[in-house]
Amino acid sequence: MTAGLPGTGIGGLFYILLCVLMPFFHVFRMFKGDHKPHHLKTALLSILIAAGILLALYGEAKLLVWIVKATSIENETSFGQSVLAAISPSVAALPFIILFTLLTIIQILRLVFHRTQKTV
Numbered sequence: 566m567t568a569g570l571p572g573t574g575i576g577g578l579f580y581i582l583l584c585v586l587m588p589f590f591h592v593f594r595m596f597k598g599d600h601k602p603h604h605l606k607t608a609l610l611s612i613l614i615a616a617g618i619l620l621a622l623y624g625e626a627k628l629l630v631w632i633v634k635a636t637s638i639e640n641e642t643s644f645g646q647s648v649l650a651a652i653s654p655s656v657a658a659l660p661f662i663i664l665f666t667l668l669t670i671i672q673i674l675r676l677v678f679h680r681t682q683k684t685v
Contacts, residue, residue, distance in 0.1 A: 574660070575664055577618070577661060577665060577666070578660050578664055580615070580618075580659065581615045581618060581619065582664075583611075584611040584614060584615035585612065585615060586614055587607075587608040587611050587612070588605070588608045588612065590608075591604055591605050591608050
């Protein structure tokens with residue numbers, strides 16, 4: 566088990582994506598006629614929670630960059646630069662790739678092992 570920032574793993578990413586997609590799901594249900602007002606309120610509250618999580622993660626990233634820059638010695642910038650390079654935006658794409666891969670594998674397995682309903 567590794568330590569990390571809460572909400573930055575695959576589970577946190579999945580939660581944030583679900584919160585962002587939830588209002589679209591409710592709009593779709595509204596057009597189908599299966600809509601209840603409290604469902605939309607719940608979806609909007611989830612978006613606010615997801616926005617708070619993203620804002621906190623952004624603040625943590627800015628603080629981490631500031632700490633690395635402040636603690637790196639002017640003559641020995643190679644360590645500070647290597648740490649900042651590890652926090653690059655391209656590294657942020659990795660959890661999305663992993664989540665997409667996992668969801669794709671799950672859907673493929675669902676299609677392969679699709680169970681039919683038993684009639685009683």
